[in-house]
Amino acid sequence: MKLRLWILLVLLTCLCKQGLAQEVRTAPASTSGRLPALMAPVDPADRVALPSIAKPDFRIKGTQVKLIDVVEAPPMVGLPPVEGTITLKVHAVADPGLPEPARVVTPRPVQPDFSDNPEFMAQLAQLEKEQLQDRFAFVSATVHDRSRTRLTCYPSGEGHTPVTAWSNIDFNHFRACRSFEVTAAEGATRRYYLMLGIGNEHSEQRRAWLATRNIAWEPPEIPTLPEGAPAFMVVTENPDPASVQLLEDLHALYRDEGSRMAANVAAFEKAHEDRKAHFIANPPKPKDITVHFWKRNTTGKETTR
Amino acid sequence: MHLFDLKYSLPAVLILALALKSGGDPVPQAQVTFQPAAQDTFYVDWEGVAGRTYFMHFSTNLVDWHFAPFIDFGDGAHQRGVHSDSDRFFLRLYYGDFPGINSLDDAMYADFDGDGLSNIFEVTYGYDPFESESTLDGPDAELDPDDDGLDHATELALGTDPMAKDNPMLQLEVTVD
Numbered sequence: 001m002k003l004r005l006w007i008l009l010v011l012l013t014c015l016c017k018q019g020l021a022q023e024v025r026t027a028p029a030s031t032s033g034r035l036p037a038l039m040a041p042v043d044p045a046d047r048v049a050l051p052s053i054a055k056p057d058f059r060i061k062g063t064q065v066k067l068i069d070v071v072e073a074p075p076m077v078g079l080p081p082v083e084g085t086i087t088l089k090v091h092a093v094a095d096p097g098l099p100e101p102a103r104v105v106t107p108r109p110v111q112p113d114f115s116d117n118p119e120f121m122a123q124l125a126q127l128e129k130e131q132l133q134d135r136f137a138f139v140s141a142t143v144h145d146r147s148r149t150r151l152t153c154y155p156s157g158e159g160h161t162p163v164t165a166w167s168n169i170d171f172n173h174f175r176a177c178r179s180f181e182v183t184a185a186e187g188a189t190r191r192y193y194l195m196l197g198i199g200n201e202h203s204e205q206r207r208a209w210l211a212t213r214n215i216a217w218e219p220p221e222i223p224t225l226p227e228g229a230p231a232f233m234v235v236t237e238n239p240d241p242a243s244v245q246l247l248e249d250l251h252a253l254y255r256d257e258g259s260r261m262a263a264n265v266a267a268f269e270k271a272h273e274d275r276k277a278h279f280i281a282n283p284p285k286p287k288d289i290t291v292h293f294w295k296r297n298t299t300g301k302e303t304t305r
Numbered sequence: 306m307h308l309f310d311l312k313y314s315l316p317a318v319l320i321l322a323l324a325l326k327s328g329g330d331p332v333p334q335a336q337v338t339f340q341p342a343a344q345d346t347f348y349v350d351w352e353g354v355a356g357r358t359y360f361m362h363f364s365t366n367l368v369d370w371h372f373a374p375f376i377d378f379g380d381g382a383h384q385r386g387v388h389s390d391s392d393r394f395f396l397r398l399y400y401g402d403f404p405g406i407n408s409l410d411d412a413m414y415a416d417f418d419g420d421g422l423s424n425i426f427e428v429t430y431g432y433d434p435f436e437s438e439s440t441l442d443g444p445d446a447e448l449d450p451d452d453d454g455l456d457h458a459t460e461l462a463l464g465t466d467p468m469a470k471d472n473p474m475l476q477l478e479v480t481v482d
Contacts, residue, residue: 056343056388064374064431072366090431092374095386098342289365289391293373296348296384
């Protein structure tokens with residue numbers, strides 16, 4: 001009788017441990033995730049000004065012409081290389097007399113001393129405190145048939161104790177996500193900078209490819225996850241708590257911003273396909289090249305001809 | 306051509322030194338500086354070393370390199386301007402300390418590859434002054450791209466234009482009574 005009780009106890013303990021490791025989790029409802037606001041476009045006025053001469057007026061002194069066979073990289077992955085024969089014209093020309101660009105010397109800014117300004121120092125301390133809360137998230141995502149994703153989180157980017165989980169999210173939707181914030185119930189904000197590698201696994205393609213090599217395909221063991229709300233299951237025993245929190249926060253972000261993320265990726269993929277179709281319909285040809293060289297001499301000494 | 310892309314600072318990092326001085330370490334070569342001057346145009350400056358001969362290489366794919374049509378020599382400030390309509394354009398300095406080369410004229414009229422064509426002739430007409438066969442068409446000196454019956458060696462000796470049909474023998478008029 002005692003022996004049976006012991007066996008039952010051991011079995012129950014094992015089941016509990018298993019349950020802890022492979023529990024279907026969702027992001028806490030009390031957290032909210034959001035993408036950062038779009039960055040403001042660069043002000044054209046901030047760019048370095050060049051002399052407003054579209055093309056210098058060249059007086060040609062000599063010309064060499066070559067026909068060159070070129071093979072250039074395709075404009076997009078998956079397209080054939082850009083090949084053809086181009087004409088390379090090299091002109092030796094007289095100095096067109098362009099204005100010498102101004103050599104701008106930027107004075108080194110004087111470091112102000114705010115140590116006697118308590119308000120500023122308090123702001124600085126707050127900023128440092130906030131920045132210390134920023135986190136880097138290193139995640140590898142393998143998306144299976146665009147419906148389930150195997151996630152591996154690397155705490156602090158190290159490979160010692162990776163945490164693996166399965167998610168019911170298509171992590172391709174995170175493709176454009178570089179940073180995000182999650183605010184917890186108590187008001188604390190966690191800001192993440194996401195280092196995410198995404199790969200895709202297509203079962204049928206894999207099966208067909210292996211079949212050509214007479215290799216049987218063994219599909220991965222994907223745990224059962226609910227449809228609908230973002231959910232995940234950690235399969236690593238004793239996972240790093242920060243990684244679990246990261247997984248919760250990723251799922252909170254997707255719960256709150258997922259439709260926008262999916263729409264962005266869909267728009268990106270459509271633009272990608274449109275661009276590819278354009279290049280297939282209009283294969284680019286390598287362009288002829290013209291180069292001009294001239295001698296400038298502001299010193300009066302002859303070192304060149 | 307976008308002047309502020311990384312590709313234009315790249316050549317400054319990738320300057321390849323061809324130091325051919327016999328014996329002893331060559332005098333270090335100062336970096337080339339690149340400075341935008343106008344649209345698709347930039348200035349290329351470097352400080353020369355006494356006794357050093359300078360060529361300039363350019364490329365649009367970092368695989369095929371061509372000689373610019375000039376030769377520079379010696380110490381002092383070397384100042385060049387370059388304009389290219391290529392989307393990608395790379396430059397590098399190609400230099401050496403050659404025994405017996407003591408002036409710009411020496412550098413221009415020497416024949417480093419010994420093919421009978423002077424260095425300045427080769428770079429002016431798009432050949433490699435360090436290769437006697439720059440192309441797959443045969444020895445540089447035997448080529449006749451203007452198809453006037455005179456190869457480069459002969460055109461150089463006669464002082465005719467190797468890119469124009471100006472064979473003096475073809476211009477003779479013969480009148481038969």
